[in-house]
Amino acid sequence: MKNEDEPTSDKAVRVNVDGLDAILGKRLPCLDDGFVRVVDYLGADASIVQAARISYGSGTRTVHEDRGLIRYLLRHRHTTPFEMCEIKLHVRVPMDTWRQWIRHRTANVNEYSTRYSVAIDRTQTTAPGQWRIQSTRNRQGASGFADPEVGRVLSEREEAFQAEARRVYQERIDAGIAREQARKDLPLSTYTEAYWKIDLWNLLHFLGLRMEEHAQEEIRQYAQLIGNEIVRVWVPLVWQAFLDYEFNSVHLSSTETEVLRALLAGDGDGASAIAQAAGWLALQPGKDVLRANRERDEFVRKMRERFGYEVNWRIPAPAVERPGG
Numbered sequence: 001m002k003n004e005d006e007p008t009s010d011k012a013v014r015v016n017v018d019g020l021d022a023i024l025g026k027r028l029p030c031l032d033d034g035f036v037r038v039v040d041y042l043g044a045d046a047s048i049v050q051a052a053r054i055s056y057g058s059g060t061r062t063v064h065e066d067r068g069l070i071r072y073l074l075r076h077r078h079t080t081p082f083e084m085c086e087i088k089l090h091v092r093v094p095m096d097t098w099r100q101w102i103r104h105r106t107a108n109v110n111e112y113s114t115r116y117s118v119a120i121d122r123t124q125t126t127a128p129g130q131w132r133i134q135s136t137r138n139r140q141g142a143s144g145f146a147d148p149e150v151g152r153v154l155s156e157r158e159e160a161f162q163a164e165a166r167r168v169y170q171e172r173i174d175a176g177i178a179r180e181q182a183r184k185d186l187p188l189s190t191y192t193e194a195y196w197k198i199d200l201w202n203l204l205h206f207l208g209l210r211m212e213e214h215a216q217e218e219i220r221q222y223a224q225l226i227g228n229e230i231v232r233v234w235v236p237l238v239w240q241a242f243l244d245y246e247f248n249s250v251h252l253s254s255t256e257t258e259v260l261r262a263l264l265a266g267d268g269d270g271a272s273a274i275a276q277a278a279g280w281l282a283l284q285p286g287k288d289v290l291r292a293n294r295e296r297d298e299f300v301r302k303m304r305e306r307f308g309y310e311v312n313w314r315i316p317a318p319a320v321e322r323p324g325g
Helices: 045-053 063-075 095-101 148-174 179-185 200-210 217-234 236-247 254-264 268-277 294-307
Strands: 027-030 034-042 086-094 108-111 132-134 142-145 191-199
Touching: 027 217, 034 217, 045 063, 045 236, 063 236, 086 095, 086 200, 086 217, 095 191, 095 217, 148 179, 191 200, 200 217, 200 236, 217 236, 254 268, 254 294
Parallel strands: none
Antiparallel strands: 027 034, 034 086, 086 191, 108 191, 132 142
């Protein structure tokens, strides 16, 4: 008699997702001339459940139980079943954005080559109201926007610069200069294209980093498009679990957990003592003003934005030198 828990050799059937099939091959626009296009995909929510079940037999069967299993797997970071799903995208991205994208070394990539082909005659442009000001607190980030009149001048100069760079490039091509050399002065705003194939687990990691509010605006737009318009349709159970347990969750370090435990117990002095021991409440020399501390500030922001709680530290008095006796 056959054991129903044994793996079977039934005929394999390709899993199809109607919502994803409906946009297969269609260009989903991003930025002013970029796009993301689904070329192919493998698996769906059911494939993750199937891969997990092979570990212990028949297991769960209903959609409700499938949802629970997927959420359990993601919550406990059992990654292998999610790696059974893959997706291939065709993307058009500005070169500076692509530099950030390609840092994720967990995908298979084939990029349009300006050594073999003439560079794509498209550049990303910036509207007058979209020039961002460098943040004074974060070397990698921006804070607010430039004055509209300043932005108007910058956009005009951008347009002229891009046109001149293309003219010089085309002049070299027309003169018979090798494409590999003619390209060297093209601006980073020039669009490139690539095929990008990645498994679902690593795609979620990519989205978790690039959808985050501190990611650069341009790549965040691509990540939001991929997440909300593609992954949400492809694997809706996984997408909701990802939002719940990863993207919208709050991660606490051991120090943050100890401080929070003291605050919940109404022990403000104890919370401040823990923070002091961790170096969060060090004072500027001779002043009763706290030194800058990014970890402390991030904890305070988590408490304010996620829990509506305002942390009030018990700041230690500055040390006072006593005259010698």
